[in-house]
Amino acid sequence: MTDTLMTIREMCDAFDVTARTLRFYEGKELIFPQRDGTRRLYTKRxxxxxxxxxxxxxxxxxxxxxxxxxxxxDTDGSEKSQYLRTxxxxxxxxxxxxNQRRDLDEAIAELRQQLRDGAEMFAAYSQARLGKSAA
Amino acid sequence: MTDTLMTIREMCDAFDVTARTLRFYEGKELIFPQRDGTRRLYTKRxxxxxxxxxxxxxxxxxxxxxxxxxxxxDTDGSEKSQYLRTxxxxxxxxxxxxNQRRDLDEAIAELRQQLRDGAEMFAAYSQARLGKSAA
DNA sequence: CGTCAGACTTACGTTAACGTCAAGCACTCT
DNA sequence: AGAGTGCTTGACGTTAACGTAAGTCTGACG
Structure with a gap:
């Protein structure tokens, strides 16, 4: 029943991140692993x-x-202002x-148009190589 | 009829960019302004x-x-391979x-869900201050 | 002729989120 | 004991697209 604590490598494998990333997050105070001597042990939390x-x-x-x-x-429910802020x-x-999605949609539409225009522009040059679907 | 050449400041105003940005783009060989002595003059191109x-x-x-x-x-039409690359x-x-748009959609949906959950979690605390539309 | 605004070059600073050594300690296997 | 593997702590490197500051120069104005 040691499955509640994980080594750094187990964490890396489980979450597909590097050890550097885990240490970095710890440095940024995002996670707080225990220590076994000097080694990190990651809890369920x-x-x-x-x-x-x-x-x-x-x-x-x-x-x-x-x-x-x-x-x-994380908060226990008593920190209302914290809740409201987050x-x-x-x-x-x-x-x-x-907003970002709207911009992205516009950009996609514009780029599609460009591709259509561009396709016309050099259609003559590339008919042989551009994918002519089933022909 | 000097309106075909613009100073750097006119460019900044016209395109809402900084002079640093214009010089930076020039350094990256994206634009090639003429010079009047040492000063840059931007053409229509x-x-x-x-x-x-x-x-x-x-x-x-x-x-x-x-x-x-x-x-x-920019190319004059003879550079087919260039066209194809771009x-x-x-x-x-x-x-x-x-793909980015799809990810963004998912993230938005997920975040909306979180907000709904969160809203329930502290609804009791904040009914007075969260926007109750039309009392 | 002094000076003052703008432009110019050069070069270091910034931000985010890690990557990439370097050097050292702790077990473990043989 | 020696070697190897894994973990540790620094600490500098990286990327993109500029920002910012320092020092110089130039032309126009009063």
Whole structure:
């Protein structure tokens, strides 16, 4: 029943991150592994936090933002202002992401148009090599 | 009829970029302003290229990618292989952007869910301060 | 003629999130 | 005991796209 503590290498394999990354996150105070002498031992709590960190990164949050958000899952329910701050943070981020998506959509549309134009421009040169589907 | 040549400051105002940015792009061989002694004078061609550079940035291209793409608009039509390269580059970038868009969608959905969950978690604490639309 | 705004060159600084050594300690196997 | 493997702590390197500061120069104005 030693499965509640994991070595750094086990963590690397489990989460597909490097040891450097885990130490880096520790330096940034995102996780707090125990020590066996000098070696790190990661608890269930560390794993939960790491999961959230990686999810946060997928959201596009900075590590500093994530450090704040982690407290949202962490606080015991008595820290209302903390909740409100992180809630606001998440909402702001959501707005940013939606804007980003809009920009991305425009860019995609514009780029598609460019590709169509470009395709016309040099169609004569490349008919033999550009994929003519089933012909 | 001096309106075909612009000073660096006029360029900054016209395109909303800093002088440093224009010099930087020149260093990267993206634009090639003339000189009046030591001062830069930007031609119509420079303006056209800058417009494309800024558009490329909106697409998320790196400046190095953009330098390649610029040749797509620039070449005289005889450089077929160049066309094909930049065409492929643009298509790759389009795929990347569509993937990015998909990731972003997922992240937005997930974050929205988190916000809903979070909202429930501390609804009791914050009913008075969270926006209750139309009381 | 003095000076003052702008432009110029050169070069180091910045930010985020790690990567990549370097050098040293702790076990373990043989 | 020697060797090897894994973990540790520094600490400097990396990338992109500029920002910023220092020092010089030049032309126009009063």
């Amino acid at each position: 560390d794993r939960a936090r790491l999961k959230l960190i990686l999810r946060g990164k997928r959201f596009g949050f900075s590590l500093e933002d994530i450090r704040q958000l982690l407290d949202m899952y 809630y606001a943070l998440a909402q702001d981020r959501l707005v940013q992401m939606e | 420079d303006r056209a290229r800058l417009k494309l550079i800024l558009r490329g940035k909106r697409f998320g291209f790196s400046l190095e990618d953009i330098r390649q793409l610029l040749d797509m608009y 065409y492929a580059l643009a298509q790759d970038r389009l795929v990347q952007m569509e």
